[in-house]
Amino acid sequence: MNKNTKPTEAELEILNILWEKGASTVRQVHETLEQNKESGYTTTLKLMQIMFEKGLLKRDASSKTHTYEALVTRAQTQGQMIQRMVDTMFKGSAAQLVMQALGNYKADEDELSQIREYLDRIEQEQKTKKAS
Template sequence: MPTPKRLPKPTPAELGLLRTLWALGPSTVKQVHEAQQRERPDLGYANVLRLMQIMHGKGLLKRDESQRSHVYAAAQPQGSLQGRLLDDLIHKAFAGSGKDLVLAALRGGRVSDAEREEIQRFLEDTRDA
């Protein structure tokens, strides 16, 4: 059985557009551009269009061409892509240890008190499961 084609890792700019599409759902370039302008007012429409065309060519986006304005959607659900990126990070930066990743995040001041409480509740809930 052939192995499935592995999608390329998105660049930081591509990941930003994917986050916008995950939040909006299937959208036109205009809708994505308007949403992106809230964070990056300097970002031009042509830049968003070109990046989305490149992402479509790479397989990161799907495109519905049935209407005059093409509608784009992420090719992978958010959790699936994030899981793949996380696996890659754990393998490369933490020698495959998820524990080392979690400890680095907790020790590095990257987790707020509210997030720590949520993590603690999760650990307690899953301990009994």
């Protein structure tokens, strides 16, 4: 996925299914989508064809029923989307993003502990870089 590729909300739903289930047919993806919202099979097919053209999916056409697989990882996609959000909505300030997220979401003790550990690790890495 290049930096200009921006998955739509519908494309993200499909990517989430493929990240969870792995390689799947259009029918399998469509059946999963229909569990949460009404959607036409041809709409799912068209979306997946567009995603293939955008480089978000790869298609295995070796059998009668084509299977699709995500070409991008969840981490890649999250990273690009977060970077775009930080740049556009928070004027480049990751701190503002984190404070907004924590201010609007009640993190439990386990999540707060994970955040503290992550911040401690980043701080340690920065100290190590300065010392070298």
